[in-house]
Amino acid sequence: MEKINWRQSEKEIYPLKKAPSITTLPLQNFITLSGQGNPNSPEFARKISALYPIAYAIRMAPKKGIEFPGAFEYTVYPLEGFWSLAEGHRVGPLDKDYLQYQIMIKQPSFVNQQVFKQAVELARDKVAPDLLAQVKFESITEKTVGMILHIGSFDDEPESFAELEAYLTSNGYRRTSKEHKEIYISDFRRVPEERRKTILRVGVEKI
Numbered sequence: 001m002e003k004i005n006w007r008q009s010e011k012e013i014y015p016l017k018k019a020p021s022i023t024t025l026p027l028q029n030f031i032t033l034s035g036q037g038n039p040n041s042p043e044f045a046r047k048i049s050a051l052y053p054i055a056y057a058i059r060m061a062p063k064k065g066i067e068f069p070g071a072f073e074y075t076v077y078p079l080e081g082f083w084s085l086a087e088g089h090r091v092g093p094l095d096k097d098y099l100q101y102q103i104m105i106k107q108p109s110f111v112n113q114q115v116f117k118q119a120v121e122l123a124r125d126k127v128a129p130d131l132l133a134q135v136k137f138e139s140i141t142e143k144t145v146g147m148i149l150h151i152g153s154f155d156d157e158p159e160s161f162a163e164l165e166a167y168l169t170s171n172g173y174r175r176t177s178k179e180h181k182e183i184y185i186s187d188f189r190r191v192p193e194e195r196r197k198t199i200l201r202v203g204v205e206k207i
Contacts, residue, residue: 004074004108014078014183014199020148020167022204025141029111030104031055032136036086038096045189047103048079050131053123055105058115061122068118070110077106079187084179104138113137142181146173146204149185153193160200168204176203 006014012023031054033047059076061068086098107116116137124132146168150160161180168174183199 004072006075006077014185015147016149016185016197018149018151020146020164022144022146022168022171022173024144027139027141029107029137029139030080031107031116032102032104032138033131033134034102036098036100039099039101040096046128047131050127050135051079051103051105053126054119054135055107057119057122058107058111061119066118068110068115072108072110074108079184080104080106081182082179083182090178142201142203144204145201146175147199147201150198150200152196154198157200164200164202172207173204174207176205
């Protein structure tokens with residue numbers, strides 16, 4: 001079977017062109033981990049490092065002679081994160097210590113709760129016990145969303161959000177919340193900030 005690559009097969013979900021877009025997303029499955037605090041902190045990096053061993057345990061299982069029902073070859077999905085601010089800190093200057101997040105890696109269709117549990121066992125020696133106990137397998141519905149590809153520093157995202165807002169308004173939509181999702185097409189731990197590619201995604205509704 002041909003290897004499934006999300007960059008080619010899921011272009012509506014992961015648009016890699018600069019132009020904004022609006023789409024309705026299907027129910028999707030993720031490995032998730034939640035927290036609060038500055039994304040530049042060691043704790044945030046530690047949580048990211050807890051997701052990848054589980055995701056790759058599923059991807060690499062056939063090389064260990066483990067065959068999950070319905071499994072197929074695929075490219076591991078990018079890191080994603082929902083971002084919001086803690087209650088009482090949503091007005092005024094941004095204090096990153098009060099950022100709330102749910103980071104996640106999407107899973108292919110054959111992954112279910114049982115596959116996830118097996119992957120957790122396979123990754124047990126690579127993930128800190130306290131984080132392993134917090135990782136979840138969740139089905140998430142984002143419904144109708146607006147998206148734009150942002151290139152550059154995270155601190156420059158307001159410019160892309162403004163462009164997305166203008167596009168939404170001109171097409172008769174508005175944001176449903178100030179919360180947003182970021183999809184890290186580039187690995188921000190390795191790629192210089194001026195070259196980082198991040199899909200910005202917001203929930204929308206018809207005006």
